[in-house]
Amino acid sequence: MKILCYGTLAVEEPYARAWGKDHDVQVDLTSQPLSSATVEQAKGYDGVSTKGIVPVTADVYAALEKFGIKQIAIRQVGVDNQDVAAASQHGITLTNVASYSPRAIAEMGVTQAMSLLRHVGIYQDRMKKGDFTWDASTISTEIFNCTVGLIGAGHIGSATAQIYSALGAKVLTYDPAYDAAMEPFTTYTDKDTILREADIISLHTPLLPSTKNMIDAAAFKKMKPNAILINMSRGELVDTAALINALKTKQIAGAGLDTLANEVTFFTQKKPYTDTPQDFQELNAMPNVIITPHVAFFTKLAVKNGLEIALNDAQTIIAGKHSRHAVN
Template sequence: MKILLVGYFTETSKATITRHFPEGWDIVIVPPGEEILRHIEDCQVLIPEHVKVDHSLLSKAAKLKLVQTGAGYDNVDIAACSELGIWAANAAGVNAQAVAEHVMALLLSYYKNIPFLDAFMKNKMDQHQLEYTGSELAGKTIGIIGFGAIGKKVAEFCRVFELNVLAYARNAAAQSDGFVKMTDFDTLISTSDIVSVHTPLNQQTKQLINKAVFQKMKHTSLFINTARGGIVNERDLIDALKNRDIAGACLDVFECEPLPTDSELRNLSNVILTPHTAGMPDGLKFHKKRYDFFVNNIKRVENGEEPASKLNQIV
């Protein structure tokens, strides 16, 4: 069984990931680029990060049985997989706990001003000269865009912190437990103190959050994105932060990843950044639950079964 992982991994993360697969499986980890073509022809499973999986690439994969992604699959042409008889599956919900915890960590870091206070202490500044602002979470309203596994877990955590929770879902059938108030998009963005994005990236959500949206948000609001960078017009976000149309942002995902070193986001004092690690709580590029799921799903396909969390149907 040959497994091809495509993405940016350090030698440490490569070793950690490889050890997690069964002994005897051939695990090949390469960055995006020409090297993919050397391995795509004879691999049975493709796990793609930072690479577009289109018809052209898939047509070269003569032995491919499964394209396995994490939670997001916006980089995979599902129709092409179906046409070529290749299963496509994601790992929906596997990282819900991890991402929701990351959202709460960002929330607390922002409102308790942890990055600033940490730097203050480490720079050995005079405590009598300390000036900062902060806030409690209780009583604030958080608006959750997208109410799937992650959005629901965030809402569950917010209950403990006594936040009021609004949620918007394109799926009209999405239900709350009564604690969460389902509402329309415009009401959510205009009345929330915190707006947190948890929707997939697709044609309907691409650059959903743009200048017009930021102008409708409260000037005191915090924007959080741990979903996909492409859901947000990044230029509009930077302008909104610089013009103080919104108060701040906490970002784990970006339009271009890795985030360019010259990105203005790196220099804004009202922004907290993390490098797309919300769903990887166990260490660099690794989440045990995620890879447990991958291994089990690969075994299912190897045994002639349908994969769990399948995204297509093949004959």
């Protein structure tokens, strides 16, 4: 059995080699993403895995079908860069890694929220200018006196609720699916209540037609002026222009973003700063905004689990069996 891993990071390589040895499977690696330009590399393989950051078009599935490949093992949660209908049409089963380390992403969200809550970026910006003073504009609130609102309560949302609850915050959650296991850590409510009452609003929903731009100008108008928005999920959940306006007009106090709507054009790349999108530059210049390049997942445990779970799924489907991680 031969599996080709696309978009492989250097830190994934030892785990891939070890998995291949343990399972007696040839695992080959390429740093290039799966795309129309690279799909020919899969010829002669039994299966493929990809990081799933670059959008995959219908011709890629057609080529894989021609090569006799019946699956793509995606090494992340989101499948929004896959054309699920086209994959199904060409007999390609997509699997994702729904839970590689929810704590990794939850911890990054909490880290950014706590930094913004205590105005760390504003103090650093002042100190660079020789200003080491403080005043009423940067007085903070301790986390146990804050209300945290979570929109989405899957694996990552649940882990986030547990951390904030342990820190003493009041946690509110909106999710169409009720989970009784969340009761010790949160109180379920509606989205509007979260927008109105939360000091920290953290997004943990998939990108769907129904969730795209769910945080828009109307949503920002409902938020408290001290509210902090945290997005560890998908950039397109937030209307970027509305976010910039809300920050400029002080409708909200800050934002922590591990993902942006246009990130595919420059995240994971090296390029001159002046060539990056203007909205990113505008946000990045704000001392009350933290942006990281979609690295909330990037811990040793998460990388190991993501790689191993994806390869397990690839092997399972190649063998003609069903994976519980199949998304189509």
